[in-house]
Amino acid sequence: MTEKATPSPEAIMAWARLMRVSRQMVESAEEALKGGGLPPLAWYDVLHELAEAGEGGLRPFQLTERTLFAQYNISRLLARLEADGLVEKLPVADDGRGQTIRISAKGRETRRQMWAVYGRSIAELVGARLSPDELNTVSALLGQLRHPPLGE
Amino acid sequence: MTEKATPSPEAIMAWARLMRVSRQMVESAEEALKGGGLPPLAWYDVLHELAEAGEGGLRPFQLTERTLFAQYNISRLLARLEADGLVEKLPVADDGRGQTIRISAKGRETRRQMWAVYGRSIAELVGARLSPDELNTVSALLGQLRHPPLGE
């Protein structure tokens, strides 16, 4: 048993920074988008995945896996995206239960507009504050923290 | 103008990791607390600040500053904490508008129980995955990302 019930001061500090900084950054980015009259970050995440998926689209459950959103959140988010004409829901040939979600032209355009603002936020909040080397270090270390649930 | 509208690949990667990892960790910790029949993380944050403040307590607006919660969220969170008997609201002598929030004995006890679970999560999610040196590096680098809004 290497498990420790009480975290080290170093762990607590790193955790605290992670919590605080991530919340601040999300807030800043969200604020920037809102300021530009654009949809919230969550929409970007989904549009991004769908844009990468291309014409084939993605099934909702695939979006659930890739984005960390709960199933019911994806379900409702897609409903909103569809209502806004940013995505299309297509029936799926070999599975009567499912559907395939494909991003529309308007969806791509919205994503592009969002990226103009979101990307700038990333550049300012992160890119301008750490050197490329430091950024790589952060990425590598944070990478070691992935995949918490279910065994190593 | 050193401002860049488009973030570097390194910045994008670091951002993506930060977003993903922080969400996962919050989710894990939240799940652990729920599993233990304990209140959500937000309660801990407030109880923690109040416990550190001691008998003097804190004004709600001070909690707003320290926790990154919006003013109306603090207002409602405190109402719930009070309803659960975890904090007390005291009138403030020299400012008729305000109140002082003080943690109760029950509040301290709840905080302690939460820490048993929360601390274990931190130890497992962060402490067990990076060395003390690495943790310090993460803290230092994340520290450079603080305080995004309003001027350097």
Add this chain to the structure above:
DNA sequence: CGAGTATTGATGCAATTGCATCTATGTAGA
């Protein structure tokens, strides 16, 4: 003092989230 403004905290209402559950279709095995 008195008017105008700022600050503290609360709240009505709409939107979103979480939870539990439901419907419908698919799959496996007797």
Add this chain to the structure above:
DNA sequence: TCTACATAGATGCAATTGCATCAATACTCG
């Protein structure tokens, strides 16, 4: 085939959040 179970996605309802605004008290300056 028929039954039991698994998976995909939607949804009713309660709790929480965000937004805008409000009431009450404090402060500032003429």
